Amino acid sequence: MxxxxxxxxxxxxxxxxxxxxxxxxxxxxxxxxxxxxxxxxxxxxxxxxxxxxxxxxxxxxxxxxxxxxxxxxxxxxxxxxxxxxxxxxxxNVGVTTLDLLRFRDLRTQARAADRADGSAYALELYAQALALWCGHAAAGIPAQARSHPVFAGLDGERLATVKEAADAALRCGRAEPVLAQLQGLADDHPLDEPLHSRLIRALTLTGQQAQALETYQKIRVLLPRSWTSSPPPSCWPLTAKC
Incomplete structure (x- = not known):
């Protein structure tokens, strides 16, 4: 799914x-x-x-x-x-028979772990959840059917989970587990400023300053009223470690 x-x-x-x-x-x-x-x-x-x-x-x-x-x-x-x-x-499906329910279960566990045990274990759970995805939900079905709101809703769940996972990763100083997901979704959501903020911070944290700057410059062109002469504080790399 x-x-x-x-x-x-x-x-x-x-x-x-x-x-x-x-x-x-x-x-x-x-x-x-x-x-x-x-x-x-x-x-x-x-x-x-x-x-x-x-x-x-x-x-x-x-x-x-x-x-x-x-x-x-x-x-x-x-x-x-x-x-x-x-x-x-x-x-008649359950967590063991449907990837969507498994994804949601892992996301719930990750949120609980982030609150109780810190971001490191939460990041592992988020990574497991996101690894279940291999494209847009219900990819390949006819366009008329694919336009149903339920499928856009599932893609929205993925986007929100990637942002949560990125926050956990950045708090740990370990951006690698979420970088590919951030990059893929950033292409699909060029106007999502919070998503691009996380991507810029993740690229910076992994030593890819040139790509971080390139990403910032692209989003700055698309959102000139939001981002002016310098990246907002949300784009600054975090130095905190778990």
Missing amino acids: LGPVRAWRADVELRLGPPQQQAFAALLLASAGRPVTVAEVVDMLWGQDPPSSAVNVVRRYVGALRRVLEPGLPRMATGRWLLREGGGYRL
Whole structure:
């Protein structure tokens, strides 16, 4: 889920079907166990112009995904993974079966560790959480479906977590574990001043002053009213160590 939509049974990767069926699977996964209504699925797949057969198509996708998840399942059987609930459908997933829930669990642990034990252990947990990502959430599904707010929300969770991880890393004086994540997201968010501030500090901390200055100059051009003649204090490297 935290990248292209893929699923496995044991060590065997599953074929999730045609693009729209994959998008439906992505919405179920992104909902992380929350029921998804048929109306929400129809809106994601077709927007304001659904075909008259939309509901029946969704039902076909439900049956097809159930048989993908549980080969040999009788045609009208529900199975144990894709359940009917509350006027919609939900996937029966948990921390051990869905990368999104594992990511959120690690982020929660990292926050708690940062409050209780300091930034060093928190940084390890943040690094584990961010290592689960391999691109944008639900990458590769049709653009109409990918524009659903739930997927932008997941990318937002990643961005917020990278900032939290960067803060922990900078407090420890160990920017390397988060530098690649900062650089990647900075390209995607050229106007995010707090993100670029962290990147500049991380580059400086790792001895890459030239790149730090180049990054500062780029963001200064984009945000001339915010950053004037010199970097703000938030861009100054930290010397505190854990």
